[in-house]
Amino acid sequence: MLGCNSADITCSTGSDQKCSRCHSGYALINDACQPLPPCRAECRACSGTSCISCYEGYILYNNDCWPCITPEGCKSSDTSTCTSINATMACLTCNEGYFNNPSGECVACSNGGASYNCSAGYWKNGTSCSGEGESDTQTCQACQSMLGCNSADITCSTGSDQKCSRCHSGYALINDACQPLPPCRAECRACSGTSCISCYEGYILYNNDCWPCITPEGC
Numbered sequence: 001m002l003g004c005n006s007a008d009i010t011c012s013t014g015s016d017q018k019c020s021r022c023h024s025g026y027a028l029i030n031d032a033c034q035p036l037p038p039c040r041a042e043c044r045a046c047s048g049t050s051c052i053s054c055y056e057g058y059i060l061y062n063n064d065c066w067p068c069i070t071p072e073g074c075k076s077s078d079t080s081t082c083t084s085i086n087a088t089m090a091c092l093t094c095n096e097g098y099f100n101n102p103s104g105e106c107v108a109c110s111n112g113g114a115s116y117n118c119s120a121g122y123w124k125n126g127t128s129c130s131g132e133g134e135s136d137t138q139t140c141q142a143c144q145s146m147l148g149c150n151s152a153d154i155t156c157s158t159g160s161d162q163k164c165s166r167c168h169s170g171y172a173l174i175n176d177a178c179q180p181l182p183p184c185r186a187e188c189r190a191c192s193g194t195s196c197i198s199c200y201e202g203y204i205l206y207n208n209d210c211w212p213c214i215t216p217e218g219c
Helices: none
Strands: 026-029 032-035 043-047 050-054 058-061 064-067 074-078 090-094 098-100 106-108 122-125 139-142 171-174 177-180 188-192 195-199 203-206 209-212
Touching: 050 058, 050 064, 090 098, 195 203, 195 209
Parallel strands: none
Antiparallel strands: 026 032, 043 050, 058 064, 074 090, 098 106, 122 139, 171 177, 188 195, 203 209
16 A cells, blocks of 8 residues: 555455555555645645744744744844744844844945945955944955066955966966966077977977077088
8 A cells, every 4th residue: 555564554355455554744544545745845844734843044833834034134144033923033144235233133334335346456354334324444455466467467355365367478377376487498489388389590399399400511
């Protein structure tokens, strides 16, 4: 029988079998196991069609899971403060452009701190605002210089994690940093890494190197 262990089935003929206990996810109805509908997305566990526990951010009420309200501007909430239907949770951290007041609410910065951006080669240092009515405390600070890289090609999110996107001639970009290439040998007009790509007069390019041409005797 569907949803029933063979040890829980009884019968007096080959076609009148009855089940006494069903697998999880089935309900015993008229001596047979009927599949229950799956739990709704917000229910952690169900009994029949009723929720018996809820996922984080929901509260159990009247056999159903109701959403707690995340405050406007909130990045992460304290779900333990959700104790009733439509309860507003206390906020732990706020999104950029908001500050967390003593009541656990996210209040929008009066000067619109979220729109503050820095130019290439600079990083944001500070928070959008620290209290209602206070000025934006964000400042743009220059990324540290990098060997072989223009300041406009440097990006960073703090003062010490700078990365270069393009190197000067004579440098190779390796792991977001510019590494100096060895100088061309005297017979090479131009190089790519340690390989010659063109030669001076009197030499010929072969196998990434410049080889001397042989001058005939008496020439």
